[in-house]
Amino acid sequence: MKIAVVGGGIAGLTAAYRLHPRHEVTLFEKSRRVGGNAYGYRTRDGVEVDIAVAAFGRAGYPNFYKLLDEFGIETAMCPNSFMSFHDLDTNSGIYMTTTLSGFLTQGLAALKPSKVWNLARLPVGLARAQKLRESGQLDGKTLRELLAMVPEFTGDTRTILLCVMCLLSSMSIAELLDAPARFFLEKLACHHDVISPKALYSVRAIKKGTQAYVRALANRIEGHIRLGADIRAVVRSAKEGVTLVMESGETHAFDRVVFACPADTALKLLDSPTDDERRLLGAWRYKDGRVVLHRDPASFPPRALVQAYTYLYRKGPDGEIAETSVNGALWFEPQAPDTCDYFSSQYPNFDLNPALIEFETVLRTPVFDFTSVETTKLLPRLNGVRGSYYCGSYFGFGLHEDAVTSALAVAKAVDAEART
Template identity: 25%
Template sequence: MEKIAVIGSGISGLALSYLLKDKYEVTLYEKNNYFGGHARTLEVQNVPIDTGFIVFNYHTYYHLSRLFKHLDVPVAESNMSFGVSIKNGAFEYGSSSFKSLFAQKSNLLRPSYYKMIRDILKFNKISNEHLEKGTLNENITLAEYLDEIKVGRYFKEYYLLAMGACIWSTPLEKMYEFPALSFIRFFSNHGLLTTTKPVQWYTVKGGSKTYVDKIVKELETANVKFAPMARVVSRSDKISITDNQNNINEFDKVVFACHSNEVLELLDDPNQNEKELISAIKYQPNTVILHTDDAIMPKRKTAWSSWNYLSAETKDKRNVVSLSYWMNNLQPLDTNTDYFVTVNPDQKPDQKKIINEHVFEHPVFDKKAIQAQQQIDKIQGINNTYFCGAYLRYGFHEDGILSAVNVASKLGIETPW
């Protein structure tokens, strides 16, 4: 059998190793002391809580849901909702029910709030029409699109961009730079361009570590080799990989299943296309804090939602923003304690209530990144080198496994699900 190295054990690397294990001699390289990448579960007083990948659905997570079924991964329904709290609770709402929509009673008398709701319906209608007719200019940014369809500030800042900031763990102002067509397609695919037929979301019982452990066990049974962090990848007649313990191994092929910003650090001889396409996809660090401090949640508990966008004004009049996930609403946690995961808080939770702090990196999908995605086949297979990762689409788990399926197909492997 041909020898193949897979670098990175996130969803892309794990799924690809699983697909290749019976036809190739696979070695899986991982820099961390755990497998799974963004599938990161922490045990808190015997309660498993996810801090990275949390939810999926059967409508748009085609390959992931089938992999889970194939591996008999237990799942549970999740409660997906979105809430906003602006200026220390001066303006708040939630999306889980009529009661949460008007958690703040003064919204009943706020004309700008009703305009925001009308703009939601307007945005959904116009965007659906553009997708059906194929009339949306693929070169315009989200900012340009929103100006074109003439929607108000409340809709932009307190609904659409706030939701996008939660979804992509991205500062609100950077959402304006997102390509409009990609953004709208994502919203459509995930049932976010309708208010009448919400998509049912699910989460893995026992946390995402459950599925990671199942795949790793399958890899061990198939005698897949595990290796520490790759340090240098050289290509001549064979692929030569030096790990961080200075062990050198040769392979027939290599697949980079790591973040794209790590590829050029590893390759000692990247060609011009590799340099241009891979470097076009940038990443940004995001600090993720697991904690129990409900001060970083909407003031009114009726407005508490699964995803919460909060903007507060400090004593010196600075505007600080945080994104908080209410884990008890997203996962079936067997506890009476409320747990939260907060991303990039300008003001941290109470130090005594912090359980864990971690930095993830997420891709930034600007115009250059989208253009690079569309040309990735230019470098697939050249010099027996392949690339897969969630950065090749929208940045989520389904995108990671889809990229692995695509590389497996190029290597002559079909999915067993």
């Protein structure tokens, strides 16, 4: 079949790679690069760093790791690194350092009984929360309500939990508090290694950076990728299949189309969506998040306390965490030299010296709220209707594994349809 794939993130690349060359595939990507949120950037020093997607826990990414194995792409632990949580107002925090210099920089503060106690409460609180989920007591409840139900989820424990959920969802704390508790606990159950000491060896990065697999996938479909593709509409008809109408007026005819772009974009492109498409795709809101590559350490704790992920947070009047940025310290990436001093800050909530900003961009991510997560189980039924298929991270928990799994499902369904 002639198949158009719309979107060149990990979902679109995986779908196109799996469908080619049995089918005649063309991948249309709106921007001038493939990879979507797997964003490699070559710094002035000539190092290719990952400014967005970077880490994958072994527990929750079986299909993604299989794909890496297919290409012989190696992963590595982030040595000597865990997470730090730094209060921007008090210049103090929780620094989960694994090195002697990190320990010495904190001094006796690291051993304060209240700190150790707070850390020990996290697994107890999580176990209690998972029991509540399993017994159905969290159905219809928000994360704010869950926090009130679990006595362990206060103080430092709450700070750690919410910061990690910001990392895992690209959502803000305000958005998370109103989000469905059950969904996020299911996500934490699936990605259980991220929020435990197991993370030290189980959460891994790509040895040569994410562009290693992005390039490997793109190379397999070389000559079949159109960058800078400006699609105006996708028109479907029972007899003529699918037509992509470009902004230039050009048209391209296909038998099938795979939408691997955000759900809201797919809906906008569709000339006459079905009721189901309107309802299921229309449930998704997206967030345009600022991501800044910079070398400004002014708001950070001393370098010995900075970890691969360092959260810079502020508390609200009730003394609980109210907002945070998620900051990647890029010298922990396996491909970066120790001399690297770049940070990648997602939604910076602190002042940045403009002279120390090297690059910034806006990345789109789905918002997981009560309306959108209700569609997750229903989305696969759109596949195969009116010559259209859908995939992307919004089919699951919003991570690479979800994008890959949904793309593999699309490739399988297209093949099955082609055989009939």
